[in-house]
Amino acid sequence: xxxxxxxxxxxxxxxxxxxxxxxxxxxxxxxxxxxxxxxxxxxxxxxxxxxxxxxxxxxxxxxxxxxxxxxxxxxxxxxxxxxxxxxxxxxxxxxxxxxxxxxxxxxxxxxxxxxxxxxxxxxxxxxxxxxxxxxxxxxxxxxxxxxxxxxxxxxxxxxxxxxxxxxxxxxxxxxxxxxxxxxxxxxxxxxxxxxxxxxxxxxxxxxxxxxxxxxxxxxxxxxxxxxxxxxxxxxxxxxxxxxxxxxxxxxxxxxxxxxxxxxxxxxxxxxxxxxxxxxxxxxxxxxxxxxxxxxxxxxxxxxxxxxxxxxxxx
Ligand code: BYC
Numbered sequence: 001x002x003x004x005x006x007x008x009x010x011x012x013x014x015x016x017x018x019x020x021x022x023x024x025x026x027x028x029x030x031x032x033x034x035x036x037x038x039x040x041x042x043x044x045x046x047x048x049x050x051x052x053x054x055x056x057x058x059x060x061x062x063x064x065x066x067x068x069x070x071x072x073x074x075x076x077x078x079x080x081x082x083x084x085x086x087x088x089x090x091x092x093x094x095x096x097x098x099x100x101x102x103x104x105x106x107x108x109x110x111x112x113x114x115x116x117x118x119x120x121x122x123x124x125x126x127x128x129x130x131x132x133x134x135x136x137x138x139x140x141x142x143x144x145x146x147x148x149x150x151x152x153x154x155x156x157x158x159x160x161x162x163x164x165x166x167x168x169x170x171x172x173x174x175x176x177x178x179x180x181x182x183x184x185x186x187x188x189x190x191x192x193x194x195x196x197x198x199x200x201x202x203x204x205x206x207x208x209x210x211x212x213x214x215x216x217x218x219x220x221x222x223x224x225x226x227x228x229x230x231x232x233x234x235x236x237x238x239x240x241x242x243x244x245x246x247x248x249x250x251x252x253x254x255x256x257x258x259x260x261x262x263x264x265x266x267x268x269x270x271x272x273x274x275x276x277x278x279x280x281x282x283x284x285x286x287x288x289x290x291x292x293x294x295x296x297x298x299x300x301x302x303x304x305x306x307x308x309x310x311x312x313x314x
Contacts, residue, residue: 010144010216017146018084026215029208031085032106033217034148035097038078039108043101043282045071047116048125056119063165064122070158077154081147102287104274111198113276120173120180120187126166128188128195128233134159135229136199144216167236174240181241188237189245196260197268199226230258 001023009016016022045068052068055061079094086092100106111129116122134156141152173184200206200222212218234251237244248261270276 007214011214013142013216014144015146015149016144024089025211027085027087027090029212029215029217030145030148031082031090031092031097033212034078034082034085034145035092035100036107036109038075038082038097039101039106040112041071041075041078043108043112043286044129046282046285047112047114047278048122050116051119051122054119055122060169067126067162067165070162074151074155074158077151078148081145081151084147098290102283102290104283107272109198110268110271110276111194113271113279113282114190114194115278117190118183118187120170120183121190123166123169123173123184124187124191126162126164127170127236128166128191129198130159130162130166131233132195132198132229134163135225135232139219139225140217142216142219148217170240170242174242184240185242188242192245193264193267196226196230196263197271199223199229201265201268227257230260231256234258 001021003023006023006026016026048064048068048071052061052064055064079097082092082097083094084092097106101108111132116125137152137156137159141149141156143149143152170184170187173180203209203221203223206222209218209221213221234244234249246261248259250259251257252259271279274280
């Protein structure tokens with residue numbers, strides 16, 4: 001495999017497809033990132049699912065249910081995209097990657113290790129978490145691996161509904177009573193730093209960035225995307241009448257960008273090590289669901305086998 005030829009190919013904006021020859025470390029990087037992305041989608045359903053039965057109206061419940069179902073769909077697209085990278089040397093099938101996550105060997109986004117404590121948190125998740133995810137995923141639509149890039153196009157369309165759903169919940173709370181507005185402010189306080197950490201470590205502390213950029217998986221750096229997110233989100237908070245919980249936040253009129261405080265990186269590393277507020281609970285919930293729902297998978301496999309046998313007979 002001529003590495004330089006491959007780099008020239010992806011850097012000229014060509015797409016790599018599953019059966020194409022590709023460097024082993026490109027394949028590995030993709031399996032790591034796409035499967036972790038898939039895990040984030042399915043673990044990300046948990047904090048919100050906790051509020052389905054407590055949504056304040058039927059309309060809110062329907063919108064939340066639809067959003068959570070979308071996340072399951074995103075997980076499916078992404079596990080399917082990961083499986084296209086199975087080549088006999090790297091095992092990228094769904095059971096393997098999923099079990100790596102259940103065993104705590106594979107990561108999922110740090111943000112889903114925080115609890116959703118009030119209804120306003122559901123608004124903050126849509127506005128900030130889906131908002132941050134869109135910022136990252138719009139960039140990923142242009143990544144060099146065909147199946148990942150196409151999955152991103154579809155996912156981004158759905159994410160923009162999710163973001164608006166969250167913002168609208170907060171807009172309603174902010175136009176409500178003093179207590180409702182206070183709930184919205186507390187949700188922003190809880191989710192602001194955790195949302196900024198979704199973009200990953202600072203560029204100089206990001207071991208995967210350089211390779212990922214060379215291979216055109218990442219198109220922009222962690223810090224560049226984080227800055228863009230802050231720049232678009234601060235005016236949205238002002239419109240809601242909420243205060244970003246960062247005393248150092250200020251607009252630099254020369255650059256046109258907001259300057260903000262250093263992130264709480266110790267907390268980020270603790271969450272990645274499994275010591276966040278909900279890491280253990282999230283994995284326990286997923287392990288329990290896998291055990292209790294194993295019969296569904298067995299029934300689906302038995303049904304598919306029967307259908308195949310019928311096809312062969314005819
Ligand atoms: N959380 O070298 P770096 C959603 C890890 S779900 C946990 O910068 P990279 C939604 C990183 O993996 C959408 N781990 O890495 C669903 C690496 O460790 P490994 C979620 C993190 O890959 C339901 C190490 O730190 N979006 O929208 O170049 C409800 C060093 O980092 C995090 C995605 O999954 C983190 N925040 O860049 C609502 C996007 N940050 O793997 C909403 C896809 C870093 O070497 N992923 N790490 O052991 C990416 O774009 C990139 O993987 C990242 C990190 C930007 C996250």
